[in-house]
Amino acid sequence: MNIIPAELNAIAGQLQNYDAPNQTVQLDSNCKLTYEILQWAKTHPDGLTDDRPIGTVEISRYNKENGAEYQIVEKRNGGGREIYEATVTTARDERIGESIQNWKLDWYQAETPDKRLLINGTVREATIEMNKKHLSADTPISCQWILPFALANQTTQMDEAFTTIDELTYCKTGQLLHGPEQIEVRGQSFLSFRHTGYGTLPIHYVFDPQRRPIFITFTLLSWTLRDIERI
Amino acid sequence: MSQPNIVFIHTDQQHHLAISAYGNSDVSTPNMDRLIAEGVSFRQSYSANPVCCPARASWYTGRMSVEHGVISNPFPIDPNLPDLGQWLTAHTDYNCIYSGKWHVTGRDVANSFDVIYDRHPYGELQDSGAARAAAQYIAEHANDTRPFFLSVGLLNPHDCCYVCGVNGPVGKYGMEPQLSDLPDLPGNFDTDLLPQNQRHRVDHWSETDWQYYIYQCYRMVETVDAQIGLIYDTLENNGLIENTLIIFTADHGEGSGHHRRILKGFFEEEAWAVPLVISQRGSIPNGQNDSHFISGVDIPATICDYAGAPPLPDATYANSLRPLLKGNDDIAWRESVIGENASAIAIRDDQYKSILYDSGERTLYDLSNDPLEKRNLASDPGLDDVKHKHAAYLAEYANTVIPYSGPDKTGERDRVREERMENLKQGKGWTEEVGS
Structure with missing residues (x-):
């Protein structure tokens, strides 16, 4: 019998040695989440992957009037040693907690720090202006770096359409947030939100009993919470 | 530029x-x-x-x-x-x-x-x-x-x-x-x-x-x-x-x-x-x-x-x-296309596809009437002319390509180069089965 719920299949092996942080912080305060990025291990037939974390995500949140500002640094080893540095401002949104208003992404590889891709975006009246492109979005807008906070205080069932700007680079309309569902992990009860849609394999945002976004599972990649602190 | x-x-x-x-x-x-x-x-x-x-x-x-x-x-x-x-x-x-x-x-x-x-x-x-x-x-x-x-x-x-x-x-x-x-x-x-x-x-x-x-x-x-x-x-x-x-x-x-x-x-x-x-x-x-x-x-x-x-x-x-x-439809172009892998060679034309496995198994599809490839017609004697035509295309292919001549000519690669290509050149494959 599979005792690991579907949401956590990708990190079933790694969960054996996982210890959650001791701290608890309200996510509508000034705070910082630090995740380790794990890849689904030992599934590659040529043994090209292993159990080591392949990066980190640090998301700092600062309260602003009617919203928040986020400072994000993600470092991960893919085809290159990639570094994402981003700033995002959000406004409160009654549908999914917060909706993105502006962002700046500065992406580069550690080996070539002088070669950078800059992506700026602004949202005005249901139109996203991203670099020189205009995209229509009549739903709230979020991304994987913001949703852990936006969903933290969501207690009622939701089935909400939204737009994601994946990695603040790839705009995808037609997304759906569903949940929370209750799942059991090692005798503890967790709440899981599911994100599906165009170009999205099911992503799960899993909150522990202290309402901390402790696991975020993509497909072959997952984030596990390593630290949570007030700033 | x-x-x-x-x-x-x-x-x-x-x-x-x-x-x-x-x-x-x-x-x-x-x-x-x-x-x-x-x-x-x-x-x-x-x-x-x-x-x-x-x-x-x-x-x-x-x-x-x-x-x-x-x-x-x-x-x-x-x-x-x-x-x-x-x-x-x-x-x-x-x-x-x-x-x-x-x-x-x-x-x-x-x-x-x-x-x-x-x-x-x-x-x-x-x-x-x-x-x-x-x-x-x-x-x-x-x-x-x-x-x-x-x-x-x-x-x-x-x-x-x-x-x-x-x-x-x-x-x-x-x-x-x-x-x-x-x-x-x-x-x-x-x-x-x-x-x-x-x-x-x-x-x-x-x-x-x-x-x-x-x-x-x-x-x-x-x-x-x-x-x-x-x-x-x-x-x-x-x-x-x-x-x-x-x-x-x-x-x-x-x-x-x-x-x-x-x-x-x-x-x-x-x-x-x-x-x-x-x-x-x-x-x-x-x-x-x-x-x-x-x-x-x-x-x-x-x-x-x-x-x-x-x-x-x-x-x-x-x-x-x-x-x-450029919209030039008058140029000469291949009448079929060929693919190969370590265990088979395949050819398709505007109606039929043959897959010839090195193991001897054969598959023949009529793509015009069976586009989902649900019926293997390999044993259908009424399609001998198709098999002959495909065998001829494959023989021409085997006589045209320039087989691998690099180092380490061993294993599957050598077998494909030596046996499969020689068999195709000699018309073996479909033709031996239909008694040409």
């Missing part, structure tokens, strides 16, 4: 119909659709060998597997054959740039291209970076006087190899009943008439498991679609879209539940056929379909033609698609 920039975007393991513009309502690919709307779709395009490394070796040398030596993934390429990066560097003014998956066994891409982003075995970890690096390069070099040849190797939907596991669960196994939009199973899901040795057949999944597997493949296609959009938008935003030839294809297809199969490496349409679209705004007709038989080796021939380079040496089976892109 007299020569166009050339951007060669390739996905890995994409079913040829996993594109919304081709009528598939289970997948949404607005960026592939945009290329299709602005270009020519080659609707009968086939991998030279429907496995990653051999197909890619053909893309970069213009040679078939029996020639370059990569008959399956482990076999290294003939070190004496030049590849596209080396060839264009030697014969043109192009900057040859590579981002993402290369996977040509035995050759370091860095010896042929300037690499701006390396490969990673997982598309989820590689593709967004490969596309971003490509976009960064395009933006930085938009005003260069020298043209660029930029090859972008996107790995997905290849990750479906890892999230399923033939003997394991299907991705986030157990959640599929929660999804309301699982696709229907293909019309040839239940077909038991194929050779018993068929690869990658999965019998123990439930139908819902299969639906979820296909659902995941489509989401991965959509993921790379968004990444293609970033590259396209960057070309457009930097004023390069009219001076850039964009070639989009996949190295091979994906089983996707057809004949209860996953993955690749066989010659039914789901694995052998590939999408192929070529566009250049203002220079190539918009939204046209072309039905000529195309092989993966035609892509480097086309790139050399547009780049002003001589054809790759001894690429005897390859043809440039440039005349077809």
Whole structure:
């Protein structure tokens, strides 16, 4: 019998040695989440992957009037040693907690720090202006770096359409947030939100009993919470 | 700049119909659709060998597997054959740039291209970076006087190899009943008439498991679609879209539940056929379909033609698609297309497909009346003329190609080179069975 719920299949092996942080912080305060990025291990037939974390995500949140500002640094080893540095401002949104208003992404590889891709975006009246492109979005807008906070205080069932700007680079309309569902992990009860849609394999945002976004599972990649602190 | 920039975007393991513009309502690919709307779709395009490394070796040398030596993934390429990066560097003014998956066994891409982003075995970890690096390069070099040849190797939907596991669960196994939009199973899901040795057949999944597997493949296609959009938008935003030839294809297809199969490496349409679209705004007709038989080796021939380079040496089976892109229907073109792998050789013409396994098994499909390949007509004596015709095509092929002559002529590669080709030259195969 599979005792690991579907949401956590990708990190079933790694969960054996996982210890959650001791701290608890309200996510509508000034705070910082630090995740380790794990890849689904030992599934590659040529043994090209292993159990080591392949990066980190640090998301700092600062309260602003009617919203928040986020400072994000993600470092991960893919085809290159990639570094994402981003700033995002959000406004409160009654549908999914917060909706993105502006962002700046500065992406580069550690080996070539002088070669950078800059992506700026602004949202005005249901139109996203991203670099020189205009995209229509009549739903709230979020991304994987913001949703852990936006969903933290969501207690009622939701089935909400939204737009994601994946990695603040790839705009995808037609997304759906569903949940929370209750799942059991090692005798503890967790709440899981599911994100599906165009170009999205099911992503799960899993909150522990202290309402901390402790696991975020993509497909072959997952984030596990390593630290949570007030700033 | 007299020569166009050339951007060669390739996905890995994409079913040829996993594109919304081709009528598939289970997948949404607005960026592939945009290329299709602005270009020519080659609707009968086939991998030279429907496995990653051999197909890619053909893309970069213009040679078939029996020639370059990569008959399956482990076999290294003939070190004496030049590849596209080396060839264009030697014969043109192009900057040859590579981002993402290369996977040509035995050759370091860095010896042929300037690499701006390396490969990673997982598309989820590689593709967004490969596309971003490509976009960064395009933006930085938009005003260069020298043209660029930029090859972008996107790995997905290849990750479906890892999230399923033939003997394991299907991705986030157990959640599929929660999804309301699982696709229907293909019309040839239940077909038991194929050779018993068929690869990658999965019998123990439930139908819902299969639906979820296909659902995941489509989401991965959509993921790379968004990444293609970033590259396209960057070309457009930097004023390069009219001076850039964009070639989009996949190295091979994906089983996707057809004949209860996953993955690749066989010659039914789901694995052998590939999408192929070529566009250049203002220079190539918009939204046209072309039905000529195309092989993966035609892509480097086309790139050399547009780049002003001589054809790759001894690429005897390859043809440039440039005349077809100019709407020239009067040119002589192959009447069939051939593919090969380590265990079989296949040929299809405008109605029939033969698959000749080295083990002696034979498959013959009537694609006009059985497009889903549900009935094997190999033992039908009424089709002897088809078998003779295919045997003649294959003999001509075996007499035309220049078999691998590099080092280490051992194992499967040697057997294919020596036995299969000699048998084909002698008319063995179909002809011995029909008593010619």
